[in-house]
Amino acid sequence: MPTTPPAPSAIRTLPSWLLGRAAARGRALVADALAQEGLKMWHHVVLAAVADLGPVAQAELGRSVLLDPKDMVGVLNDLQAEGLVDRAPDPKDRRKNAITITAKGRRLVARCTEAAERANGTLLAPLSDAERTRFLEMLTRISGVS
Secondary structure (H helix, E strand, C coil), rough: CCCCCCCCCCCCCCCCHHHCCCCCHHHHHHHHHHHHHCCCCCHHHHHHHHHHCEEEHHHHHHHHHHCCHHHHHHHHHHHHHCCCCEEEEEEEEEEEEEEEEEEEHHHHHHHHHHHHHHHHHCCCCCCCCCHHHHHHHHHHHHCCCC
């Protein structure tokens, strides 16, 4: 990974800036790991959400991962073309599409989950196990994720 120049002294110690730098590094590590499995970041996010939520209405899926509906259509088209998800009329409301993950999609999500965990292991390698646990607890609190 190329070295980036330090930020101006007025911002380089701000938690928001440091978190942004750490997030960018983490995204790059995970994106590289997912690319080895032939998947892009948003494709992984959507596929993992379908694995958790499916069958799920396409609109609900988009809201759950905060992806614009136009972008969701493209991601789902790609996932469907690869045989990773099925898209069919929702039995509860035929005007909507229900998205389900295929067996091939489940296998890929499992491999990508392991790849992302390894990438995050690389990101957090400078920390001890206890520091990792505490760091993740603190990140969870400040991110508002429950």
